[in-house]
Amino acid sequence: MLKEPNLMKQVEVRAGDALQRLLRNIPILQIEGIETEAVSGDWEPDLIARLLVDGRQHLLICAYKSNGQPRYARSALLELRNYVAQRAPLATPVFIAPYISPAVRQLCEDKGVGYLDLEGNARIAFGGVFIERMVTDKPAAEQRELKSLFRPKSAQVLRAMLREPGRAWRVTELSEISGVSLGHVSNVRTGLIDREWARVSDDGLVLSKPDALLDAWRDSYTAPPGERLRLYTPLHGSAFEDSARGALCAEDGPGHAVFASFSAAHWLAPYGRTGTHYFFADEEGLRTLQAALKLTPASKGENVVVIVPKDLGLLADTIEPAPGAICTSAVQTYLDLSIAGERGAEAAEHLRLQRLSWPQ
Incomplete structure (x- = not known):
């Protein structure tokens, strides 16, 4: 005994x-x-x-x-x-x-x-x-660890690494490019190494399993907290597109706004059109969009959704696949599509095949 x-x-x-x-x-x-x-x-x-x-x-x-x-x-x-x-x-x-x-x-x-x-x-x-x-639920401690790894500041580090998945990173480099403290980058580094999603080479930290990292991020992802505005624009077709692109690339404006979700996917990996346009924006960017697109509040029948996220790092991680078409990055777009219902999940997998396929 x-x-x-x-x-x-x-x-x-x-x-x-x-x-x-x-x-x-x-x-x-x-x-x-x-x-x-x-x-x-x-x-x-x-x-x-x-x-x-x-x-x-x-x-x-x-x-x-x-x-x-x-x-x-x-x-x-x-x-x-x-x-x-x-x-x-x-x-x-x-x-x-x-x-x-x-x-x-x-x-x-x-x-x-x-x-x-x-x-x-x-x-x-x-x-x-x-x-x-087999027990289906993850223990609370494991869920907390994963959520910590994907919280906004940690996510800034992960997004930087996933933009260049084959690159070897020094902790100082990741800190500078992500705008996150050295201590926080070190915690992310430990989490990635412990899960064998990254390995240490002579040149620095390298993602060894970017697909496994992205899978785990997707599975624990929730919509970014912030204000969600349902709006209506009378603009359609090329008039809407031209006005939106002009607003997003306005260099003299103090704010930021970007195509997000289905609207970003339209530029990154077209899969299917939706009747609603999606944006992330800060407060100034929202005002720019409201003026350029003639937006008015809509209790129903909205055709524009603008999210003003608390995590403004989302507005810094962007890609411009066409002049003025400033979009959330492929990784962020994939995550947002993955929680956007059945059509969103299908669009997310299409985007992943087109933009987020890495050598095994």
């Missing part, structure tokens, strides 16, 4: 309890004991589960990490496999962490290592035993 708690680390107690709860529900299993190895100079497993399976002995060799991100999981899997190969070739290696993401679960399967997290996700197979459980 488990050793007394005062002889084990608290985390090992939790890991051992979770493993015991999982195993004791398997009818053909009998748990003889779950114990820790004595600390030594060499690597040792955190837990060893001694089992009887239909009367035959079997060992689970377990490593626990307090952080289950790929960066830490990969080293634990290597240590587990080496230990089993050298010391217990018939045993089953098992990786345990507070939370194990789908990417790390796949890594465990690829390496032939079982896994268990304290949220309830598990996959352990040996002999005639196969255990698999």
Whole structure:
């Protein structure tokens, strides 16, 4: 059985309890004991589960990490496999962490290592035993970490990197180009490396999995907070287009406004027209649009939507695919389309294929 708690680390107690709860529900299993190895100079497993399976002995060799991100999981899997190969070739290696993401679960399967997290996700197979459980919700801590990585200041760093995904970045360079403090850039750097979305080269930080980064950003993305105005313009066709482009590229104006969402996608990767035009603008940019497009408030029947975002960094990350057609970047346009309903999701995937495809 488990050793007394005062002889084990608290985390090992939790890991051992979770493993015991999982195993004791398997009818053909009998748990003889779950114990820790004595600390030594060499690597040792955190837990060893001694089992009887239909009367035959079997060992689970377990490593626990307090952080289950790929960066830490990969080293634990290597240590587990080496230990089993050298010391217990018939045993089953098992990786345990507070939370194990789908990417790390796949890594465990690829390496032939079982896994268990304290949220309830598990996959352990040996002999005639196969255990698999999946929990759909991410733990609150994981959700907070991801949201932190995609908050406005962090997003400024990510957008800079995704504009040049093959470039190696020094922290100071990212700080200067994104307008974000060195400390904040360092936090983003750590988050990317931990998830293996980026790697460190001799020349700096390089995105290694931009697609995985963009997938995670899309999945946690919500509409930027700010004022959303529903307006009506009497202008149509070329008259609207000419007036809008003139307003967006007005160099003598103090404000900023850009095509966004479906309207930006029209210039970046045309997919299908919509009857509504979309813009991001600051307060001065809004006034410029109101004058140029003859905008009036509309309680219904609007054909223009202007969002005045709290995050003005959105107005700095732009692209100009045609003179005066100043648009949110391909990444930002993709994110906004991804939450714009079924048609938006289709337009987002079209945009991604056209503008956001990177070598694997």
